Amino acid sequence: MATKLKSKKKIDQKRERGGMEPKYYEVFARKNSQSDLSHVGSVEAPNDQLAQVRAWYIYDQHKWKEMCVVPLEAIITVTEEGKSAKIKMG
Amino acid sequence: MAYTPGNPGTKLDENFENDLLAIADTKLVLGNWYAECTMNGRSLPDFAAILGMCTANYGHTRAIYQYLSAHGHDYDYLERGRGPEDICSSNLLDEAPTGWEDFIVSTWLAELSTWMLASGFLKHEDRAVAGITKKIGEETYFHLKYSQGWFQILGEGKKQSQLFQKAFAHRFPLALQWFGPARGKDPVHDAGIRDVPLKKLRDAFIKETAAAEKLLGANLEQEKSVRFAKDWRSDARRFGAMPDGLFEVVRFKDAEIAH
Numbered sequence: 373m374a375t376k377l378k379s380k381k382k383i384d385q386k387r388e389r390g391g392m393e394p395k396y397y398e399v400f401a402r403k404n405s406q407s408d409l410s411h412v413g414s415v416e417a418p419n420d421q422l423a424q425v426r427a428w429y430i431y432d433q434h435k436w437k438e439m440c441v442v443p444l445e446a447i448i449t450v451t452e453e454g455k456s457a458k459i460k461m462g
Numbered sequence: 463m464a465y466t467p468g469n470p471g472t473k474l475d476e477n478f479e480n481d482l483l484a485i486a487d488t489k490l491v492l493g494n495w496y497a498e499c500t501m502n503g504r505s506l507p508d509f510a511a512i513l514g515m516c517t518a519n520y521g522h523t524r525a526i527y528q529y530l531s532a533h534g535h536d537y538d539y540l541e542r543g544r545g546p547e548d549i550c551s552s553n554l555l556d557e558a559p560t561g562w563e564d565f566i567v568s569t570w571l572a573e574l575s576t577w578m579l580a581s582g583f584l585k586h587e588d589r590a591v592a593g594i595t596k597k598i599g600e601e602t603y604f605h606l607k608y609s610q611g612w613f614q615i616l617g618e619g620k621k622q623s624q625l626f627q628k629a630f631a632h633r634f635p636l637a638l639q640w641f642g643p644a645r646g647k648d649p650v651h652d653a654g655i656r657d658v659p660l661k662k663l664r665d666a667f668i669k670e671t672a673a674a675e676k677l678l679g680a681n682l683e684q685e686k687s688v689r690f691a692k693d694w695r696s697d698a699r700r701f702g703a704m705p706d707g708l709f710e711v712v713r714f715k716d717a718e719i720a721h
Contacts, residue, residue: 384619388505417507419615421611422508422615424604430507
């Protein structure tokens with residue numbers, strides 16, 4: 373017979389995830405001062421500080437010279453005005 | 463053999479060794495805190511961040527043990543041979559966290575206090591010590607940023623802010639105690655091994671913790687008149703032995719599969 377859990381872990385979506393909908397940041401990095409700043413992935417985080425730390429630890433496949441995060445909502449689309457950017461990994 | 467900078471095999475100043483071991487052992491326990499609490503992270507990316515901070519702290523511990531082993535200590539003994547009474551970790555981390563707010567407060571205070579003491583060796587004449595310290599600083603930058611990110615989130619909730627304040631009131635004196643009495647002796651600085659006086663590092667720690675009020679949006683009660691227990695050991699920067707339950711968590715297990 374399966375054990376019934378007394379209580380579930382409760383996550384306050386608004387407080388802990390930055391809203392009812394997840395908030396995303398795009399991550400860009402360069403390996404050295406000669407290389408281009410390239411898109412390396414995305415992270416979900418409720419604020420800029422946690423986005424910086426999460427990006428640093430998730431995308432640790434290289435010893436990056438430089439890394440930046442950009443809130444997805446800050447990206448202004450040109451060809452598809454009014455819609456959110458669709459950034460995909462190659 | 464008398465100590466000469468950058469010359470492995472020479473014996474280090476005993477008080478300097480004690481400071482290094484206090485930093486390394488506190489980071490050993492801190493790394494284990496992260497390992498134990500990983501699954502309490504709030505999302506998948508949080509797990510990655512907590513595990514990253516865990517391994518970074520283990521790395522700092524082992525780098526210091528390696529340095530000590532190059533100066534006459536037995537690495538295996540440092541890592542695997544000591545009992546709970548021999549480990550010089552801060553009393554700050556003796557009690558397990560009671561909740562997420564307590565976890566954030568405790569890990570932040572442990573990161574900040576160990577960094578403050580380590581930063582006193584940034585200009586150490588031995589490049590190995592200065593290098594380890596620089597690396598600790600570079601990595602702790604992200605660990606402190608992680609705490610700051612959570613201060614903002616916790617500060618948005620009234621109940622969470624209160625839990626944070628309560629945890630801070632309990633843990634802060636234990637963190638401050640780690641620096642020793644306010645007017646205590648400072649043999650490492652007196653010997654010229656650390657160029658920054660301990661008092662200055664202690665004051666900087668107090669100032670940094672107070673700065674968190676702004677991010678949290680709430681007052682933090684700093685109890686600065688720390689009472690030192692009778693069994694306080696200045697060489698270990700702690701009183702009493704590590705609790706048995708914590709020792710069981712941090713002790714090195716399964717040495718045969720660690721290679």
